Amino acid sequence: MNDAPQGRLPVHIEQVMGTVVSFHVWPGKCPLLAATQAIEAACASLHRADQVFSTWDPDSPMSRFRAGRLDASQVPPEVGVVLDLCLEMRALSGGWFDPWLMPGGVDPTGLVKGWAVDRALAYLADAGAGAAMVNGGGDIALLGDPPGGGPWKIGIRHPWRPDGLACVLEVTGAVATSGSYERGPHLLDPRTGALTTAAASATVTGPSLTTADALATALAVGSDEVLARVGQLDGYDGYLVRADGSEASTAGIVFARI
């Protein structure tokens, strides 16, 4: 009963954007060659996103834009798209996600990975793949139902036990988790400008990984206040482990029975 591995392409791992992106693809009726080519195209799109948006590379278009060396008319079109999304997410999060308050100029990093992984998954959807999971360093975009039927069951990493899970959620669409555990404190409170560890782990589920990623970043900073906002958004839910270890979630979160 090799249910899951059956019909799945070998897992493809791409090192890009300072992390590891894995592709788990069940082609279904999509020809194998087309599925493989879709993964290649998806990876190329991730590298393109990396080149455009890297804030580590001082010569990337994003870095030059931040430094005032390029103006809005000179940047690649993706920059405009992403900054528009950032504006939208700033409003949606009540200001808790605010790339314009980052030191050194506007920094869309908290949204770019989700956006890029969403875009990568779209190549597989366009190719007609039956099911797919693209996991960009723990931010996951999902297509179709997992083998054996939906919904997808996604473990949420435990904030203090690097190998353990805090819980398992039933997810359709996308899930993003933000926390300080692997990279240390790296989130800024837009209201104080200081590094914050308000939440130990912040997870948002919903149809778009772009939105989930930005809201997870906001939730990690704004904790309960952002959780209440997420609960009011259609299709989105949140799960929070506070700094003291207590947990909270919105009404729509479904904890899986394992």
Next chain:
Amino acid sequence: MRRAVSTAAASVAAFAAVLGLHSATTKSRLMTASQPSQSGNAATTTTAPGTGPLGPAGPTTVPNAAGPSGGTSTFVGASEQYGYGVLSVKLTMNGSHIANITLANLQVAESYSQMLAQQVIPILKNEVISAQSAQVNGISGASYTSQAYLLSVQSALDKARS
């Protein structure tokens, strides 16, 4: 935390599922128990459990793992890169069951990674070994180390089953 108990169970389930270990359910265990120990064409060497770079791991007891064949074989997984380095694992298979996992290779760039790997890997190992049936598709917020480790285990399993 009240969920602590279910958390432990869930984490065990999750890593096995990521690996596709759910093929080793009770049902398939019965089915595969009658199969001969597989050595295949994969790299097969004499194993020395617990002698990986991270030091002695101690003897590993795996419930329900002992098949009638009694023979063990080892399979080295692919070297997997992760955010901070490269690692590969060596599986000791007892029939179709994982009896032990050691690190075949671990290269890390800096001391933080070394520390992280030393924390993560022994626990991952126990979870993979003790949970050979599960239903979780992926992990959100997973560490790079975990992902590389699980992928190397998966590739070693693929060799074992080929």
